Amino acid sequence: MHMRVVAGRQGSQWIAESWAVFQLRPASWILLGVIDLLVTAVLYELPYASDLTAVFTVLWTGGMICAVDHCRATGNVGLADVVRGIRANFQPLFAAAVFGLLIAIVCDLTGDRAASALQLLAFGGAGNSHSLVALIAGAIYLTAAVIGTMALWLAPALIVLNGATPADALRASFAATWHNGQAALMYGLIVAGLMLASVLTLGVALLVVAPLIYLSTYAASTDMFPREL
Template identity: 35%
Template structure:
């Protein structure tokens, strides 16, 4: 016998096809989310910066830990965005919500992100080192060309594969905490949605680069505002991209 109310079916990761201009609306919504409580958002961003700067000074382990923690901190920011969007009061502790719910799936995302970036680093290092070593071994103009070619190939591989990895991770924390998808399914759905709306996300990426340039001008203090706005824009893009129950 059916139990009532009947629970909603699990989200299957279906996504919409968006217009490129959607990116502008995501930033407008991100700003509106930030404007709900700027003080709390800035405090959370300060904590995030301190965490990543602290990890950056630890050789190798800190580099890997930063990727491992990113989905958990991203989930906290996204959950805070939802609270702001529905009119609930924000707390600085919301930043760590990912450590209190769906933690296993978020950690799985972190492990994937960490290992993927580590393997990419090793691959690029081998390509770069091989090209330079081959060029130096020839010790002539052709060798210089080989070395420069190796650097160019390594740079292209880094750009392409890192973009693919980011596409898989981009929406995954949101899909885990809001749609309760398993980590593997969330990665697949995120990648498919980004590929489906590649033009929209290229526009979003260009806008982000421009905003980062201006945020960096006042001694980087602009990132205290831009960080929460970007989090809000990711939340808005998730709501716009995915068909949820």
């Protein structure tokens, strides 16, 4: 796989490209977004199963990447395309999902302490052994969250589109995010704005935003890792 370093403005271009593909079959993409949201919500609410949302997200992302590729080629998309993508790449996607699960577990174990660390930093309460533990936990949480996000962002797309092994996909995703920091930052800010819009619309906008995130991930991956013909 050859990685490209792209201009910072490409972060917005990925969103524009995803919107163009979304408009080809808006109803189908919204339906897939609804399925994604429902499964995620159910897993999150089940006792002791919330961390499994990380596994589902990686698998579902791989399937959605396959669906985007099919839609760009044929103009059609459906749940069968997602399922086909997951089945065809299940083993490498699941291996990447296990990494996502480990990151989720670390974040869960340190999440409460991380919140305490933020309070200590905000109010200047550092000074005893409990505050030191909270600060260490906060550092672990932040490190795991950042590394996990960078490594997992493009990994499913690289597995599906470029035939990368799980380890190579995770490393390449991290490297691409690092070397394309300006584009990734612009993209992240736009996604954050879209998520805020979803909150302001009481979740209605999320029906569009959810599939757009997968569509834009496809655009980002093919931009930074052109497929070899």
